[in-house]
Amino acid sequence: MASVSDNKVIFEKEGVFIHTTIVQADEDALVAGKIVLIQRAEGLFMEWHEIENEIQVPVKGGSENEGSGWAVIEPMEQSGASVSYKNNKSAHPVEMNIKQTKIKEKHKYVVNFELSDLKSFKRSRPNLGWSYIIFILKCGTTCPALHFHQGGTKALMKELDKYLHVRKSPNDPCLYLVREHDPAALSQSFDELHLFEQQSNDVISKFIRDPYTATLGGFSKVTKFLNDAFVIPEGIEHQSKHDDVASVLSVDIAGLNIENMEESGFEVVTRTVELPPRPQCKRFGPLLPSQWAGHLDDTGKVKNVTKLEEEIFRGGVDASIRIEVWKFLLGYYRWDSTYKSRTEQRKKKVDDYFRMKLQWRSVSEDQESRFNSFKEKKILIEKDVHRTDRTHPFFEGDDNPNISVLYDVLMTYCMYNFDLGYVQGMSDLLSPILVTMENEVDAFWCLVGYMNRVEDNFEMAQEGMKQQLHQLNVLCRFVDPQLCNYLESHDSSNMYFCFRWLLIHFKREFSFNEVMRIWEVIWTDLPCKNFHLLISLAILDTEKNLLIENNFGFTEILKHINDISGSIDLEHTLRVAEAMYVQISTYTPLPDYIRDILDIPTPVQIQEMDTNTNNSAYTTPLTTPTTPEHIHDILEHSNSSNIPSPDSSGSIEILAEQPDMFL
Numbered sequence: 001m002a003s004v005s006d007n008k009v010i011f012e013k014e015g016v017f018i019h020t021t022i023v024q025a026d027e028d029a030l031v032a033g034k035i036v037l038i039q040r041a042e043g044l045f046m047e048w049h050e051i052e053n054e055i056q057v058p059v060k061g062g063s064e065n066e067g068s069g070w071a072v073i074e075p076m077e078q079s080g081a082s083v084s085y086k087n088n089k090s091a092h093p094v095e096m097n098i099k100q101t102k103i104k105e106k107h108k109y110v111v112n113f114e115l116s117d118l119k120s121f122k123r124s125r126p127n128l129g130w131s132y133i134i135f136i137l138k139c140g141t142t143c144p145a146l147h148f149h150q151g152g153t154k155a156l157m158k159e160l161d162k163y164l165h166v167r168k169s170p171n172d173p174c175l176y177l178v179r180e181h182d183p184a185a186l187s188q189s190f191d192e193l194h195l196f197e198q199q200s201n202d203v204i205s206k207f208i209r210d211p212y213t214a215t216l217g218g219f220s221k222v223t224k225f226l227n228d229a230f231v232i233p234e235g236i237e238h239q240s241k242h243d244d245v246a247s248v249l250s251v252d253i254a255g256l257n258i259e260n261m262e263e264s265g266f267e268v269v270t271r272t273v274e275l276p277p278r279p280q281c282k283r284f285g286p287l288l289p290s291q292w293a294g295h296l297d298d299t300g301k302v303k304n305v306t307k308l309e310e311e312i313f314r315g316g317v318d319a320s321i322r323i324e325v326w327k328f329l330l331g332y333y334r335w336d337s338t339y340k341s342r343t344e345q346r347k348k349k350v351d352d353y354f355r356m357k358l359q360w361r362s363v364s365e366d367q368e369s370r371f372n373s374f375k376e377k378k379i380l381i382e383k384d385v386h387r388t389d390r391t392h393p394f395f396e397g398d399d400n401p402n403i404s405v406l407y408d409v410l411m412t413y414c415m416y417n418f419d420l421g422y423v424q425g426m427s428d429l430l431s432p433i434l435v436t437m438e439n440e441v442d443a444f445w446c447l448v449g450y451m452n453r454v455e456d457n458f459e460m461a462q463e464g465m466k467q468q469l470h471q472l473n474v475l476c477r478f479v480d481p482q483l484c485n486y487l488e489s490h491d492s493s494n495m496y497f498c499f500r501w502l503l504i505h506f507k508r509e510f511s512f513n514e515v516m517r518i519w520e521v522i523w524t525d526l527p528c529k530n531f532h533l534l535i536s537l538a539i540l541d542t543e544k545n546l547l548i549e550n551n552f553g554f555t556e557i558l559k560h561i562n563d564i565s566g567s568i569d570l571e572h573t574l575r576v577a578e579a580m581y582v583q584i585s586t587y588t589p590l591p592d593y594i595r596d597i598l599d600i601p602t603p604v605q606i607q608e609m610d611t612n613t614n615n616s617a618y619t620t621p622l623t624t625p626t627t628p629e630h631i632h633d634i635l636e637h638s639n640s641s642n643i644p645s646p647d648s649s650g651s652i653e654i655l656a657e658q659p660d661m662f663l
Contacts, residue, residue, distance in 0.1 A: 010038065010044075011156060012035070013148070015034070015150030015152075018145070033049050034049055035111075113141075115160075115164065118137060120546070121133055122546065124174070125174055131147070131148050131151070133146050133148070136550060140557065140563075164179070169545060172545040275587050277583075281579045282575070283574060291311065312325070312520055313524040316516070322516065323437060326446055326520075329523040349441065353440075356412050357408060381427070384424060402434070406427065416448060417455075420451075428507045429505075429507065430447050432519070454505070457504075458503075469495045469499065471530065471533060472537070475594070478594055480541065482544075490554060501535075509568055510570055518535070527578060529597075531577065537580060538573045538577040539568060546560070581598070582621055
């Protein structure tokens with residue numbers, strides 16, 4: 001190892017910050033540091049060092065507009081050996097107090113790499129606040145954005161130019177590709193051509209031995225693909241070197257036979273589709289308390305559900321009224337319910353909840369010893385609740401009573417849904433709901449409503465996840481054949497890197513409050529069914545040039561997709577996703593299999609609905625004048641779908657605990 005005296009600082013700049021949302025606030029918390037380019041005996045290194053011990057954290061209260069500090073909910077009375085509750089009309093069964101909690105931040109940001117490992121870097125667009133640089137390494141690792149509050153990006157790039165060949169991407173003006181100073185590179189590239197002389201069995205062995213499964217296992221705590229999903233079934237004959245690779249890539253991995261979509265009822269898109277121009281869709285602020293009150297009549301009934309849903313789709317819901325609006329979006333209350341009927345309905349739901357809670361609380365140790373399924377679920381829940389959103393003030397700290405509430409709700413759900421019980425990942429869905437509802441009864445029934453939407457994601461056979469990944473591939477092939485072809489040629493057309501997005505609806509890709517916003521949008525079911533698939537495509541659309549220009553392979557794509565978690569622009573993503581919907585829905589003729597995935601009505605159906613109703617669940621999108629003139633009003637449409645499920649061979653397991661390789 002080189003001593004400190006052997007190190008030579010070539011470039012140094014202070015005032016370089018990492019903007020983090022680790023405290024789950026809407027605003028960025030700032031971690032101050034300095035960037036250093038340093039020459040060591042081992043090579044030339046780029047490093048970022050933190051220079052302060054505390055993060056500058058914005059103070060927030062119970063709502064986004066208050067500033068009295070984070071609110072943490074704590075039950076007044078802890079549950080005893082048995083379950084009981086007060087049948088009090090004026091109070092919740094479990095009374096709760098608010099206490100202030102100080103934020104204790106744990107830093108984990110490290111930027112340290114050898115310059116020869118740099119693949120590319122991305123600069124911020126001009127005139128968008130502080131300049132930043134994102135470094136991307138050859139292994140696919142994407143470093144956190146480094147914001148230069150005091151300038152210095154141009155000076156750093158000038159210094160880098162002395163050691164690296166840097167060229168601007170022809171497709172993305174903010175992306176810079178790195179080429180090393182290596183006079184032997186050309187000679188080496190010719191030597192590497194001898195790889196084509198390897199025997200076909202070596203090619204297949206290399207494909208199978210590649211540690212894809214280990215990478216996927218660490219990619220998320222809530223995902224695990226079985227090793228046998230990557231094993232070539234017996235009986236496959238290999239006829240030539242090219243057929244060998246084709247045979248492997250067309251194997252039905254985890255039941256998703258992308259190559260043979262025609263056999264599943266899909267038409268393979270082999271021609272170039274000329275979609276209409278993509279419009280610039282607009283979004284607005286969240287639904288405010290005054291607007292929400294205006295949607296209710298004197299009895300408490302929602303006057304115009306479709307108009308309300310579109311307002312929520314356009315901007316989400318203000319934090320101060322989420323506790324009310326979410327109950328409607330998640331089916332806790334009916335849209336046509338009144339104040340009186342809701343009071344009566346909630347009383348019954350309180351009774352039902354504590355009755356189910358009493359069932360599992362009264363199971364004795366002797367009974368549990370002969371109830372393996374119950375014991376396994378209990379152990380799994382205990383593990384998961386102690387690692388769910390522990391950096392959020394609501395759940396942080398030792399002996400936090402809210403962890404107990406999280407546990408109780410999930411255990412009670414096992415009593416509500418015996419067939420499904422608890423599956424890893426469900427705690428991620430419950431966490432924001434519990435933070436919003438501030439009451440375990442309301443949180444439970446909202447979880448029930450959410451699980452009614454995504455229950456297929458958690459089935460052991462994983463048919464729901466297989467079909468969604470299959471549908472995402474089909475949409476990608478239709479909307480962006482170039483990206484789809486690239487993913488296919490890099491062993492990624494199975495879309496496994498999107499698994500976590502679809503399973504828990506982007507829960508780990510955005511900050512806590514952004515997750516609430518994107519869920520609200522999805523819950524409106526606008527502008528179409530499976531809008532979350534278009535959201536996935538919108539994220540891939542943003543990352544497309546970076547993936548292709550860096551020539552990322554399967555493992556690099558996985559790592560990069562994981563690394564961008566927390567840095568995705570939510571509002572931009574939603575605008576792009578809606579614009580994609582407009583492109584697709586206005587294309588003529590639109591294939592039936594695309595209509596089925598998104599549940600897009602035919603022109604005849606639109607005309608009939610336009611004649612029979614004056615209300616629409618989704619009107620013409622708010623766009624700039626670039627929107628095509630022939631865009632129709634898209635009205636509320638049926639839920640029928642003729643899409644067949646993909647072949648059920650293969651398996652995806654999500655119950656086993658995985659190492660935190662990337663989290």
